[in-house]
Amino acid sequence: MTDFSERRSEIDRARQKKMSELMAEYDKNVYYPAKIALIEDCNKIGHYGGKYQDNGFGWSWYYCSGCGVRYNINGPNGETKHA
């Protein structure tokens, strides 16, 4: 009997690997710099809105409605991080 789920996973993994290879240069030179600039510009006016998240271990944060970055990150021992 063929394990279709394992076979499907292999096909999908191979595709993802190829996609990563094909996009690596574009991501490095175009995508990531553009995303960083977007986040920096959004941060200048202040991240806003977005969905609240909690990982169940005491960490919580919001995803900015503008740029999508995590912000207002709070830890279980009073830690705070800002995007």
Ligand SMILES: [Zn+2]
């Ligand atoms: Zn933002």
